[in-house]
Amino acid sequence: KVLIDVPRSDLAEELAQSQTQTQVLQDTLQQVLDRREEERQSRQLLELYLEALKNEDSILSKVTESEAVQRKEMDVVDAGISSRGTSAKTALGDQILAALKEKPAPELCLDSQDLELVVKEDTEALASALGWDKHKAEALQQTCDQELSKRLQQVQTLHSLRSMSKGKKTLP
Numbered sequence: 282k283v284l285i286d287v288p289r290s291d292l293a294e295e296l297a298q299s300q301t302q303t304q305v306l307q308d309t310l311q312q313v314l315d316r317r318e319e320e321r322q323s324r325q326l327l328e329l330y331l332e333a334l335k336n337e338d339s340i341l342s343k344v345t346e347s348e349a350v351q352r353k354e355m356d357v358v359d360a361g362i363s364s365r366g367t368s369a370k371t372a373l374g375d376q377i378l379a380a381l382k383e384k385p386a387p388e389l390c391l392d393s394q395d396l397e398l399v400v401k402e403d404t405e406a407l408a409s410a411l412g413w414d415k416h417k418a419e420a421l422q423q424t425c426d427q428e429l430s431k432r433l434q435q436v437q438t439l440h441s442l443r444s445m446s447k448g449k450k451t452l453p
Contacts, residue, residue: 285310330442337439340432343392373398378410381421388421388428396429 284292285307293303373381377395381387388396399407400422408418 282314285314330446333439333442337436337443340393340436344394373402373407373410382411388425391425393429393432396425396432399425400429 289300289303289307292307293300296303296306298306373395377391377398380390380395381399384390391399402422404415404418404422407413407422408415411418413421
């Protein structure tokens, strides 16, 4: 970098070369620096892409697991047996209600399916089940809705990255 920044005439004099040869040397050095920077950026982008793939796989496996749990719960309900307590006036499970009450940022602790349940729940029933006022329950639902939207955007971005990478050489 220093050799590139030095005035060409000074460098030519110091190396006992012509200014043309010095210009070729500085141009070559600049190309090497540019290539290194491109390689560094490519590595960073590849690391981000691989991390995004890992996160997508993790999200997809969680969605698959929660869908299996939901199907199992639906089968239990269809058989006339309730696995959830009937004390709450909501469709939310005890674990979800506990997370909503106890966690400082419950929207980050719940999976997407649980967030959907919270968002779709009647605000008054949610406030009653949590022992909160209606405004606090509304704020919680809005926060959960924002988190759900953010997750959807991340999944769409991951799908976009994956579709752009299709057809390209597979990574090791």
